[in-house]
Amino acid sequence: MNKKSNFISFLLIVPSIVLVAVFVYGFIFYTFYISLTDWEGLSLHPSISFVGLRNYIKLFTELSFQRFRQDFFNTIYYSFFLIGFTLIIGFLLAVLLDRKMKGENIWRNIFLYPLALSFIVTGTVWRWIFAPEGGLNVLPTLLGGKALSFSWLSSRVSTFHVDWFAFPRLLLLAVFIMFFLWGANALFHKRYKKMGILGAISILSLLLGCLYSPHSRVFTHFLETSAAEWKGFEYATIGVIIAAVWQYSGYAMALYTAGLKGIDVSIRDAASIDGLNSIQFYSRIALPILRPISLSVVVVIAHISLKLFALIMAMAGPDNGGTSHLSISMFLQTFRANQFAEGAAIASILFMLAMIFIIPYLIYLYSQKRNTA
């Protein structure tokens, strides 16, 4: 490699670096900055002033923003169920197709073609299927059964209610448990320094959790009322989850199939010699080997679950509180209510949720690289 080539090559990627620096990193910071102002967006001569965290406080506490808080829960539930079911069904399909079937490619194509569709197309078709007076509800009658009466996307039922204003305490307790277990694991491996740090974090979160109370003066300053606000899992999201899993389980299946094909024949032979039946093989041998694949499916589907905007808009429209998502309230607050700063705050929160998935994954990748280096 001569110096001249190195120099030319560097020059060639400078445009990309600059573009990404501006359009990705620069814009992210710009959005954060906007979220700390009171910019409304349409004015010819805007008067923008810095207001600190006021927009975030509004989102989390003001009564008129209860939709944001429901969307927050919805987003978490969407991600959780989407990842879970995509993994399970994708793995299941890959396992079935791993059993040397005739017409393997045809079956596989049936599960993969939904990936070619746009969310708008998927949403439009599934919306029709979930119409309460027809579609899926009518299906049992074709087989001689009684029609279903579930309202699907129009449902207003929810379960697992949590009081939003008590939610931080639950969260801190969950953090406490998580770090406690992680620290205990470190203790088990005699990594005392690591245990110390994790233990400190867990005790801190336990303390904060006990101290936190929605009725303490620190918070009532922000709250407009001390009444509880119950948020839970909305049944209306079930329809959207089904449509999204239908579209993306093929992706998990494709990855698992590639992974299963990559498992050495000798391992399979060893397993059958050891007397393991199929189920044991897949659960005890194959699954652990495929862990890197599971992990990357989790990351990719988590990323997709934050992009449900188009799917939900097509399936339930912008004003269905049951199916709504943070991406939709961000869009509406920015482009319908003309509140760019509040929209930016919602976008920032969505981004932080994404980082909760991405950053641990990147740390994991980095530690893998370090271990193998």
Next chain:
Amino acid sequence: MKKLLFILLMVCMQVSLFAGGGKETDLAKEGTPTGKLEIFSWWAGDEGPALDALVRLYEKKYPDVEVLNATVAGGSGVNAKAVLKTRMLGGNPPDTFQVHAGQELIGTWVVAERMEDLTTLFKKEGWNKAFPKDLVNLLGTKEGIWSVPVNIHRSNVLWYVPDNIQKWGVKVPESWDDFFKTAEVLKTQGIVPLALATNWTVMHLWESIALATLGADDYAKLWNASLAFDDPKAKKIWDVLDKVLQYTNKDASSLSWQQAMDMVVSGKAAFNIMGDWAAGYMATTLNLKPGMEFAWNASPGTKGVFMFLADSFGLPVGAPNKTAAVAWLRLIGSREGSDAFNPLKGSISARRDSDLSLYNAYGQSAAKSFQKDRIVGSLTHGVVSNENFMSGFSNVLEGFLKDRNTTFAAQATQSLASDTLLRK
């Protein structure tokens, strides 16, 4: 020679003095427009012919102008508004655009300093007298008047099929208490008392209930911050709505307003509260005879009050063809223009002197009401509130539809109002 030059200089200075006048001078000039005129609206499909009639009238009057009819279809303007925002912010405004008169325009574009003041135009065309005073007040602010109404629609209308009402042995309710009694009778016969559709139609129902519960004066007070939304008087609106919802169809959120109207026409439901574009839908699209195959009344408890909304056109700052645009505005506010447009559209004219013989049975009855009733503005269609409030209120309604907590809804609305309505 020097004297000639001096006179020339004086003349030039005088001319430049007048030429450099503000926007008001431009509007007073009445030059013949040439060039292009881009009209931006969301009138497509069934509503297209009315706009076409206006355009043809304009082209006859000003043959030197090339008219570009730019429509963005869909969702009562949702898509058009989005496209308009992109254009205005991108420095590419149309010459004139359709917009709901009132706070929807004022709270969005006027406070953004992107609209021209039309006060002199109103004076010149005599619109301050031709339009009812209540209307002109709602079209403007202290700083000026911002759009010219091309039509008037009524929001607080109750629709029904007379034959069915007779068949079921009930009467058209004049108050909400009447409605509850009637609804019980209808329920026993398996009829849905009130057809309802997606979220915005609930807002539409809310404003009728608000008008009935508060009366015109208190209703108006809500919008200038004289009456709080969580005042016990205002909270009663939610109590009534809660009860009314019990008599609506369960699949409402998956229906469009036309589908709800279809329920009434087909006899599945008894009543529907909808704006009078429903008359256009039933008379033109469904080919029903107004007064015979469908009939109307003021929504329960609102007799004598006309809750209006108006489609209107304004003049954006930086419009490329100002003279042509002003000529358009003069046309739509004129008697000739509004009488060409409204009979085809199914709405009524904002003017007090329109030729009623051109309108169908519904139009004539509505016009008569408009002349003598007390006029208040619609919430759902942007007369009394801006887009920020309306968007947030949709969310409050969704929350209410789920948990039916009237106290919370009233408080949330007040919180929203103090955030969005009073700052401007």
Next chain:
Amino acid sequence: MMRRRLYDRYFLYGTIAFFALIYSLPAYMAIVTALKYRKDIVLAHAWNLPIPFTFHAFSEAFKLLLPNVVNSIILTVTATIISALIGSINGYVFSKYKFPGSEIIFVFLLLGMFIPYQIILIPLFSVLNTLHLTGSLIGLIVTHVVYGISIVTLIFRGFYDRIPQEIIESGSIDGAGFFTIYLKLMLPLVMNGFIVVSIWQFTQIWNEFLWGTTLTGQSSQPITVKLAQLAGGQAVAWNLTMAGAFISALPVLLIYIFLGKYFISGLLAGSVKG
């Protein structure tokens, strides 16, 4: 023993067929509804076969969507070509010319893949507005190209990594300069990369909605946006909507049918490392 295996086979095929049936239901529903006459579209009979059937909905949808199909084609083809070119250069550089800091910069570029687009939507909208690039396809093309840099670089790098370093070395020994090596030696070897990247970008850009609806004007809307308007319209004509959905989905479905192998590689490239 044989009987047990036979039962296993029955169970296997039965399960797979069951899943396949469920996965095909939406396609069935879409096509069947698109072929019906409007008056025959009744919720209670949604599953009935379209007898009588008509192609009227398809022709009407096609007429309505044609301008938007053109928009989508211009958008997707342009952005894909530019993306592929950028990716082929970037991937080459990161794979073969490891200057100090190149790994860090590579990771820096990659992170762009993971962000939810809402976080950059407002500045993007503002900046493109100021540059007068909104309302036309140009802003949308620029957007897709810039935010596609991450994934195309990643995919191409994977392909370049498989080419041994020796080829470059022997090329430079023979006196070839940077660009000669790139054009004459490297490019022919990564043709597969071009196909995979093109298919991936084509799919992503053709199917995209958020930017399509935010950054375009009336005349520049891609087909996803027009379909959403069609479906969310007032009185929904479901046969028209289904026909429109089918037409929107067709190009990428065709790519999937004929170039499925490359389609899948693109999918997997983003996740399986090394």
